Amino acid sequence: MISVLILTLNEEVNIGDCLDSVAWADDVLVLDSGSEDRTVEIARDKGARVLHRAFDDFASQRNYGLEEGNLRHDWVLHLDADERVTPSLREALRDRAERDEHRAYRVPSKLMFQGRWLKHAGMYPTYQVRFGRREALTFTQVGHGQRGAPPPEQVGTLDEPLLHYAFSKGISDWVRRHNRYSSDEAEHAREMRLRDVDWTTLMTGGVQARRRSLKDLSYALPFRPLLRFLYVYVGRLGLLDGRPGFDYAVLLAFYEYLIGLKRREHARRSGEPSVEASADAPLEADPQEA
Structure with a gap:
């Protein structure tokens, strides 16, 4: 079947x-x-x-x-x-x-x-x-x-x-994989623009569709690593998961930091305008669902 x-x-x-x-x-x-x-x-x-x-x-x-x-x-x-x-x-x-x-x-x-x-x-x-x-x-x-x-x-x-079991092969394997993933996410964030956000879905779509639209919108936010940590550890009550919850929130913040670094590195090499220069510029980072 x-x-x-x-x-x-x-x-x-x-x-x-x-x-x-x-x-x-x-x-x-x-x-x-x-x-x-x-x-x-x-x-x-x-x-x-x-x-x-x-x-x-x-x-x-x-x-x-x-x-x-x-x-x-x-x-x-x-x-x-x-x-x-x-x-x-x-x-x-x-x-x-x-x-x-x-x-x-x-x-x-x-x-x-x-x-x-x-x-x-x-x-x-x-x-x-x-x-x-x-x-x-x-x-x-x-x-x-x-x-x-x-x-x-x-x-x-x-x-x-x-x-x-995302950590079944150890933390080192997780870090290696997310180093690769961050390159893909930085490229996706570079191409994403505010005008590409599906505002209708953001307001009226289903739960999963709204999450995707919020993810697209969140690319424009500053201080992504800190915000990701606070969202996971405080906003989503990761603190109730004990030390594993804290460790995981830190790992996600590190992942966000890698995405931002790679995004800025590409911008410097290509002469691309910064995100702050224009609301229509490509957005900075991506809250990867890890």
């Missing part, structure tokens, strides 16, 4: 547990982008099919898997190797596929850090469109991440979350 598509690159630490969490699926495709560890070996030992494609961006990887992966079922669940499907989510996925009320679904995720769920600092629930009909669910690249493409009226929302 449901095919599973998993993206991997050097995920020997994660892929076994990820595949175990979807052992109920009779069609699992691992789309690998050049792993040099035991990722592919473990995936095959667990019974998954493996397809190779050089990585360019997340959206293109997922779309390639949909188009070239010979998936057996109409309904597809998209995963990263550091995510896990709980039994409750499995039942919710099967129920939605049988009822067929929408063409795609947003799936919430619980961010796990230092052995606990970051209920507050992790900004739960945040959603991504990860489950849907194969012909309807394609992706577009935005910054370093991807967004599902179906029109909002065709997208439903699940209550049961994925578990996201």
Whole structure:
């Protein structure tokens, strides 16, 4: 009934547990982008099919898997190797596929850090469109991440979350990845202009659509690292998550600082006018949903 598509690159630490969490699926495709560890070996030992494609961006990887992966079922669940499907989510996925009320679904995720769920600092629930009909669910690249493409009226929302172990390979790996991500986000922020903000969606759209518009609007704010820290740790009550909540808020502020540095570096090299010079200039930074 449901095919599973998993993206991997050097995920020997994660892929076994990820595949175990979807052992109920009779069609699992691992789309690998050049792993040099035991990722592919473990995936095959667990019974998954493996397809190779050089990585360019997340959206293109997922779309390639949909188009070239010979998936057996109409309904597809998209995963990263550091995510896990709980039994409750499995039942919710099967129920939605049988009822067929929408063409795609947003799936919430619980961010796990230092052995606990970051209920507050992790900004739960945040959603991504990860489950849907194969012909309807394609992706577009935005910054370093991807967004599902179906029109909002065709997208439903699940209550049961994925578990996201974003730090399963350690802090150093998280920092390396977010160094790369910050370059993509700085480029996206450089191209974004105030006139591109969807003001109608900001005022009247659904929760997820409003978050995206607020994200676009927030590029123009000064002191992004400090504001991000205060929003996560105080505004979202990350302080209730104890030391893990504080540490995560600091990491996000550091990530915002990298984006701003890279944005300003590009502006100096290209002679681009500063953000302060004109409200129509490209905006400065991007509050990445990490």
